[in-house]
Amino acid sequence: MSTSLRPVPRAPDSDVSPELLLRIHDLMLKSRILEERLIAMYKQGDGYFWIGGPGEEAFNVPLGLLIQKGRGPQYDYCHFHYRQSATLLAMGADPANAMRQMKNTATDPYSGGRNFCNHYSIFEWNVVPVTSTIEAQYAIGIGTAIAQKRAGGRGITIVTGGDAGTAEGDFASALIWSSRPANPLPMLMVVTNNKWGISTPWTGQHGEKRISERGKAFGIESKTIDGNDPEVSYRELAAAMEYVRSERKPFLLEALVSRLYGHSSASGANAVVDEADCLKGFEKKLEERKLLTRQQIDELRQKYALELQEMHRKVRQEPQPKGDTIYQNVFMDRDKVREGS
Amino acid sequence: MSTMVQAIRMALHVAEERHDLTDVFGEDVGPPLGGAFTATQGIKCAWNTPLDERGIVGASIGLGLAGCRNVGEIQFCDYAYNTIDLLKLAGLQTWSTNGDWNVPMTIMTPVGAGIRGSIYHSHSFDATATHIPGFKIAIPSTPRDAYGLLLSCIVDPNPCFFLVPKALMRVRSAPGEEIPGEPGDERALSKMIDAPLGDRAKWQPQWPDTPDIFIPFGEGRTLRRGRDLTVVSYGRTLPLCKKAADELSQEGVEAEVIDPRTLHPYDWPRIRESIKRTGRALFVNEDSEISNFGEHLLRRTVEELFYELSAPPRLLAGAFVPGVGLADNLEMASVPQLPSIRDAMRQLAHQQA
Numbered sequence: 001m002s003t004s005l006r007p008v009p010r011a012p013d014s015d016v017s018p019e020l021l022l023r024i025h026d027l028m029l030k031s032r033i034l035e036e037r038l039i040a041m042y043k044q045g046d047g048y049f050w051i052g053g054p055g056e057e058a059f060n061v062p063l064g065l066l067i068q069k070g071r072g073p074q075y076d077y078c079h080f081h082y083r084q085s086a087t088l089l090a091m092g093a094d095p096a097n098a099m100r101q102m103k104n105t106a107t108d109p110y111s112g113g114r115n116f117c118n119h120y121s122i123f124e125w126n127v128v129p130v131t132s133t134i135e136a137q138y139a140i141g142i143g144t145a146i147a148q149k150r151a152g153g154r155g156i157t158i159v160t161g162g163d164a165g166t167a168e169g170d171f172a173s174a175l176i177w178s179s180r181p182a183n184p185l186p187m188l189m190v191v192t193n194n195k196w197g198i199s200t201p202w203t204g205q206h207g208e209k210r211i212s213e214r215g216k217a218f219g220i221e222s223k224t225i226d227g228n229d230p231e232v233s234y235r236e237l238a239a240a241m242e243y244v245r246s247e248r249k250p251f252l253l254e255a256l257v258s259r260l261y262g263h264s265s266a267s268g269a270n271a272v273v274d275e276a277d278c279l280k281g282f283e284k285k286l287e288e289r290k291l292l293t294r295q296q297i298d299e300l301r302q303k304y305a306l307e308l309q310e311m312h313r314k315v316r317q318e319p320q321p322k323g324d325t326i327y328q329n330v331f332m333d334r335d336k337v338r339e340g341s
Numbered sequence: 342m343s344t345m346v347q348a349i350r351m352a353l354h355v356a357e358e359r360h361d362l363t364d365v366f367g368e369d370v371g372p373p374l375g376g377a378f379t380a381t382q383g384i385k386c387a388w389n390t391p392l393d394e395r396g397i398v399g400a401s402i403g404l405g406l407a408g409c410r411n412v413g414e415i416q417f418c419d420y421a422y423n424t425i426d427l428l429k430l431a432g433l434q435t436w437s438t439n440g441d442w443n444v445p446m447t448i449m450t451p452v453g454a455g456i457r458g459s460i461y462h463s464h465s466f467d468a469t470a471t472h473i474p475g476f477k478i479a480i481p482s483t484p485r486d487a488y489g490l491l492l493s494c495i496v497d498p499n500p501c502f503f504l505v506p507k508a509l510m511r512v513r514s515a516p517g518e519e520i521p522g523e524p525g526d527e528r529a530l531s532k533m534i535d536a537p538l539g540d541r542a543k544w545q546p547q548w549p550d551t552p553d554i555f556i557p558f559g560e561g562r563t564l565r566r567g568r569d570l571t572v573v574s575y576g577r578t579l580p581l582c583k584k585a586a587d588e589l590s591q592e593g594v595e596a597e598v599i600d601p602r603t604l605h606p607y608d609w610p611r612i613r614e615s616i617k618r619t620g621r622a623l624f625v626n627e628d629s630e631i632s633n634f635g636e637h638l639l640r641r642t643v644e645e646l647f648y649e650l651s652a653p654p655r656l657l658a659g660a661f662v663p664g665v666g667l668a669d670n671l672e673m674a675s676v677p678q679l680p681s682i683r684d685a686m687r688q689l690a691h692q693q694a
Contacts (some may be wrong), residue, residue: 027379073407112439121438128406129438133426138428139395143403143411146364157403173396180391330475335498336443337408338361 016231018291024109025286028279031086034095037312038102038117039269046316047102050193050269052118053083056192058278059227062234064090066241069125073151077144078127079137079159081338082118095308099315106321113321135161135168141330145185150213154245160190164197166211178250179218187250188240192227194259216254227255230280342519342527346510347382348484354548357386360496364404367397367414373541377416378510379406382536383546395418398427405444410495415450418466431500432475447494447501453577453627454676455508460664465628470502471604477558478604480504482579484514486602489556506576518521522551567595569690570621571587573612573638575600578625578677585683594690604634615640617645620651621689627676630658654693657685
């Protein structure tokens, strides 16, 4: 599966302890149930549109656990796309906030009811605003990475997008700018390859065998991994992040993942059965290793389902933004991003 | 007595020394060239980028999100059209997050005709820029305004466009409008801050001691008082309007000429007060005439001042054609020139109520 171009430091297998595996599973399961709840909200009329990341949890949870969250260049800047609710939960986000954005309430902390679900923004954790226009984050990530290179330390820029978006020029911009000999950048470029661009299969549009191979021309450390395996994802992410943190150079990581409910509610948001389910596969492994029983898994699922159902019920009661607020926050008087600098 | 391009350079120097400007970047912006129009010569934090406008705008947003005051240059505004969605993103970072983030960034770009720049070096950008909410927009017409407006853009916590009229880049300050601290002798200033031809490796600029000047957004300037009509213009056409007004004065027509200096926010109280007084309004710019910023001012004039008007308000703007043609006659016919401005002013002044 791996197509490493050059040897990269690799975390020892023992780093993924049984305790960590159980924590990853817990977050993967909770994330899946959250996404299923968001889909249910859409189908019940508690939201206009759903887009999210069921099928990417095995990669996105380890990513969230490994991010150094905080504010400013000494911490990681996160340029995510809209399939990373699992990353947010692993970072410690409240799942109610995803529901608030789904229900476009005034209490939605990411956008105040202005943006689609899974379009996060968390200033205190350097989670910059998620855009619907795919791939623009690769161009914007260049800037935070320049600031981090100048600031020193171990903070890195993490940019995530999908396979279809790599056809956009911004992906090439990130490859070129991050590997400029004048100033290589501490930038982890992630492509979660689910093999789809809305309804169009990857195979009919892209001639390259591996997206990660595009890094080769720029001398960028690159790798393709099985993003449906959380142990592989954790180890490879840890190694790639350590490389970027310490070497202050870019890394291109392609993770092969699944898309379990289609592109979005525009394509029905119905479960697909012919793609690998990372959660089921991981649970089978945990059962085989005697780390969890089926009964424990079922109980955990039931617990989170009820918890999130209750959360949904409460969020449904929260107020909608008022129409006369549309002119608020077009401009800021406060230079928030520079405070404390 | 500086040119606009020298004034820009002095403002960037002041900003990097005193106002935390960390990056000035773009194609050919750093040494050895210091900008296609030399506006960034001698700036310590200026650096060259790949030929990638999307990368430049993206980097500008990212630097801003990381708290770095920066100026990203698009070498000609004509090259900015493939960055429109990124500019839109810059303008909505604050709004879409309901105030979670702000982005201190400035996009500096030369605009307009007047240098026989042909199809891809003559575009205007004011109509496009004013269609991107979330940006503040400055367009200077004198070196001193360029200096004070650029400093205001750089220290503003929001995205700003700094549109530089190409045709005015080499025009010098009028007497009495110099930047305090700059040498009165243009050769002395040139010797201090213009990079020499040839090898520049050891060259260091000697910056004059110029003060902080922050011209506020939304504060226009009245170049000339008049009782008969109000002319609102900016960029290359502004000095032409002033000249036409001076000439028409010989015929007994007294036109008031207003430079809004910033297009968003803009000084509507100044414009409104003037039109109420004169009863006649002419808006002049060189962007193409359909969906033109002058049309917005005209609409507002009609809606708010209809019963104060003595004649229908007018817009004189660029022809709605895909580009400005290279041949002299083509460029002259595509964007307003002194004769057409003078004629429009004269006709409006004499139009029967």
